Amino acid sequence: MWLYLRYVFGRFAIFIITIFIAITIVFIVPRFVPGDPLFAVTSKLAEMGGSRGSPELVEEYRKLFGLDQPVLTQYLYYLKELSKGNLGYSIANFPATVTELLMRSLPWTIGLLSVATVISWLIGTFIGAISGWGGKESKISKVLVPLALGLYTIPYYILAIILIFLFVYVWGIFPISGGYTPGFPIKFSLPFVLDVIKHSILPALSIILISLGWWFLSMRSMIVLLQGEDYILLAQAKGLSDRRILWRYAFRNALLPQVSGLAISLAHIVGGAIILEKIFAYPGVGWLLYNSITELDFPTIQGGVLVVIIALTAANFILDLIYPLIDPRIKYKRG
Amino acid sequence: MTERKPILRVKDLKVYYHTDRGSVRAVDGVSFTMHEGESFGIVGESGCGKSTMAMALLGLVVSPGTIEGGQIFLDGTDIFTLDRELIRKIRWSQISFIPQGAMNSLNPVMRIGSQIADVITTHQGYQPEKILRKRIQKLLSTVGLPHRVYRMYPHELSGGMKQRVCIAMAIVLEPEVIIADEPTSALDVVVQRVVMQTLVDVQERLGAALILIGHDMGLQAQVVNRQAVMYAGKIAEIGEVKTMYKNPLHPYTKLLIESLPTLQLRHDFQGIPGLPPSLLNPPKGCAFSNRCPYVMEHCREAMPKLVEIQPNHFVACHLHSEVIK
Numbered sequence: 068m069w070l071y072l073r074y075v076f077g078r079f080a081i082f083i084i085t086i087f088i089a090i091t092i093v094f095i096v097p098r099f100v101p102g103d104p105l106f107a108v109t110s111k112l113a114e115m116g117g118s119r120g121s122p123e124l125v126e127e128y129r130k131l132f133g134l135d136q137p138v139l140t141q142y143l144y145y146l147k148e149l150s151k152g153n154l155g156y157s158i159a160n161f162p163a164t165v166t167e168l169l170m171r172s173l174p175w176t177i178g179l180l181s182v183a184t185v186i187s188w189l190i191g192t193f194i195g196a197i198s199g200w201g202g203k204e205s206k207i208s209k210v211l212v213p214l215a216l217g218l219y220t221i222p223y224y225i226l227a228i229i230l231i232f233l234f235v236y237v238w239g240i241f242p243i244s245g246g247y248t249p250g251f252p253i254k255f256s257l258p259f260v261l262d263v264i265k266h267s268i269l270p271a272l273s274i275i276l277i278s279l280g281w282w283f284l285s286m287r288s289m290i291v292l293l294q295g296e297d298y299i300l301l302a303q304a305k306g307l308s309d310r311r312i313l314w315r316y317a318f319r320n321a322l323l324p325q326v327s328g329l330a331i332s333l334a335h336i337v338g339g340a341i342i343l344e345k346i347f348a349y350p351g352v353g354w355l356l357y358n359s360i361t362e363l364d365f366p367t368i369q370g371g372v373l374v375v376i377i378a379l380t381a382a383n384f385i386l387d388l389i390y391p392l393i394d395p396r397i398k399y400k401r402g
Numbered sequence: 403m404t405e406r407k408p409i410l411r412v413k414d415l416k417v418y419y420h421t422d423r424g425s426v427r428a429v430d431g432v433s434f435t436m437h438e439g440e441s442f443g444i445v446g447e448s449g450c451g452k453s454t455m456a457m458a459l460l461g462l463v464v465s466p467g468t469i470e471g472g473q474i475f476l477d478g479t480d481i482f483t484l485d486r487e488l489i490r491k492i493r494w495s496q497i498s499f500i501p502q503g504a505m506n507s508l509n510p511v512m513r514i515g516s517q518i519a520d521v522i523t524t525h526q527g528y529q530p531e532k533i534l535r536k537r538i539q540k541l542l543s544t545v546g547l548p549h550r551v552y553r554m555y556p557h558e559l560s561g562g563m564k565q566r567v568c569i570a571m572a573i574v575l576e577p578e579v580i581i582a583d584e585p586t587s588a589l590d591v592v593v594q595r596v597v598m599q600t601l602v603d604v605q606e607r608l609g610a611a612l613i614l615i616g617h618d619m620g621l622q623a624q625v626v627n628r629q630a631v632m633y634a635g636k637i638a639e640i641g642e643v644k645t646m647y648k649n650p651l652h653p654y655t656k657l658l659i660e661s662l663p664t665l666q667l668r669h670d671f672q673g674i675p676g677l678p679p680s681l682l683n684p685p686k687g688c689a690f691s692n693r694c695p696y697v698m699e700h701c702r703e704a705m706p707k708l709v710e711i712q713p714n715h716f717v718a719c720h721l722h723s724e725v726i727k
């Protein structure tokens with residue numbers, strides 16, 4: 068127990084340091100990237116018919132965003148505001164803050180991607196285990212392996228387009244895009260929830276189908292690999308039933324890398340699925356980031372990247388905490 | 403002692419591995435009989451087919467291996483005629499196994515207790531945890547392990563302890579036959595001796611027949627009464643250990659005994675010159691002919707048969723077959 072606490076503490080320290088480094092990098096990088104963010108703002112204002120990017124306006128923005136200060140001052144200011152959860156104003160959607168924008172889009176992304184990822188993981192892991200256990204010659208493997216390889220190699224946007232074509236244009240079952248029907252009152256009511264689910268099915272399906280191939284193949288190959296292990300052979304010699312050997316011996320060992328895979332995938336979720344959300348005009352983080360990138364909206368990009376990095380680091384930290392529970396071999400060594 | 407009831411009879415067993423380069427004749431026409439409670443050794447250089455034979459006795463020949471012929475009678479039943487379910491029931495309850503690599507033979511994510519309990523519940527049905535634990539802890543004590551091992555994971559045990567766990571596991575159902583495949587070859591010399599002693603003790607207490615597989619004739623001789631010398635998938639010589647030491651018939655056995663380190667000449671250990679032949683497309687004649695100091699022309703032409711030269715002493719060598727065909 069004491070050992071575990073020490074281990075947790077060590078991992079936590081690493082977690083904090085990583086985040087701090089990430090924050091700093093996120094601060095530095097945009098300042099070396101070519102392209103003047105204010106130019107983007109002024110040209111946008113010009114598009115909307117405002118005064119043609121007068122130097123005064125640029126100067127005003129420069130002050131507002133603190134860009135006229137020395138870099139170190141900017142950095143300290145940035146840290147101070149960050150600690151208050153303030154990620155600054157969005158340039159592209161000016162009066163809105165980055166935090167607001169992220170808060171608005173995160174639930175969409177997390178809701179869609181986490182459900183889709185977990186469903187895909189569960190199906191892929193279980194079918195992969197059964198197919199791997201049956202061996203190369205089994206009927207399900209002969210059908211599923213080429214299928215999974217096919218799915219795994221299709222880019223998901225192509226699959227998304229195929230799905231849209233079939234379900235929207237040919238059969239007309241699902242709406243083409245969006246997170247909900249425009250004009251629908253956004254509140255927690257059954258019709259609204261159903262509407263949201265209806266909108267999420269196609270994007271979810273494309274994620275599930277694509278990642279399913281991967282989960283299936285990785286679990287399958289793990290099980291096939293483990294079949295040659297001495298402890299599987301001994302379990303067979305013990306006269307255990309095939310089912311018991313699969314689930315208690317092979318599956319439990321094959322699960323370890325699979326769980327890490329799931330944790331990493333879940334952590335990647337917060338970044339959204341940029342292309343997918345773009346195709347479905349889904350109001351999540353991916354879409355937000357896509358728009359911020361095309362509009363050089365640095366504060367929003369920074370905020371988005373930061374959230375992604377924090378989520379990834381946090382997922383690693385959580386994984387470090389639970390891994391010893393599923394794999395007794397993990398020694399609580401330092402580092 | 404020789405008049406005991408036969409418990410295991412192997413007749414002309416052939417197990418081949420089918421590889422891209424051809425068939426590997428890992429076990430090629432092996433026959434022997436074992437009696438109740440007997441300790442029987444199988445010795446031979448690495449790669450001569452010992453482990454493959456052990457697996458065949460458990461009905462566990464897996465791809466790319468296949469049984470090409472022969473029969474195995476366990477307590478009178480030919481196990482190759484049984485269906486999968488019945489073979490599964492026989493495994494461990496009648497014939498159990500102590501693996502060569504105890505290091506990797508235990509499931510790393512399962513406690514020792516559960517791994518032993520699995521055997522009991524599979525073969526004897528459900529039992530409450532409390533009873534299982536008592537029984538398993540008692541079993542662990544008989545092989546010299548403390549009770550707490552019940553709750554431990556394999557990685558928390560030393561190599562010797564893991565091997566003891568495997569011994570405990572092998573006797574839990576009190577089988578008639580125990581196969582131990584080089585049970586101590588992965589351990590250091592001191593531990594080796596202690597673990598071997600444990601094995602012999604439990605075997606004697608149980609009255610089970612023991613097949614001890616090994617490559618070290620010296621170690622074998624201390625434990626078994628009768629042994630088979632295997633060479634390239636075949637049996638070269640079978641007999642009482644004492645007789646064989648005094649009067650080895652096969653040149654290979656002779657060389658094996660001569661190459662044993664003696665107390666005086668500890669550092670003088672030398673293997674037998676030459677390499678065992680490939681088991682892929684073996685030569686027409688005697689497999690040992692290319693290394694045999696007494697080789698005759700005839701040896702390269704015809705395969706010698708295993709014949710009984712003296713009572714209970716068999717050899718497959720042309721030097722000893724009176725009638726050369």
Ligand SMILES: Nc1ncnc2c1ncn2[C@@H]1O[C@H](COP(=O)(O)OP(=O)(O)O)[C@@H](O)[C@H]1O
Nearest residue numbers: 419426428447448449450451452453454466681
């Ligand atoms: N799965 C396999 N596929 C192909 N050849 C194998 C396989 N297992 C063992 N062999 C071959 O069968 C022969 C006997 O192996 P084995 O029974 O392990 O010998 P031993 O236990 O005496 O060292 C060796 O030549 C080995 O290369």
Ligand SMILES: [Mg+2]
Nearest residue numbers: 452453454502
């Ligand atoms: Mg072997």
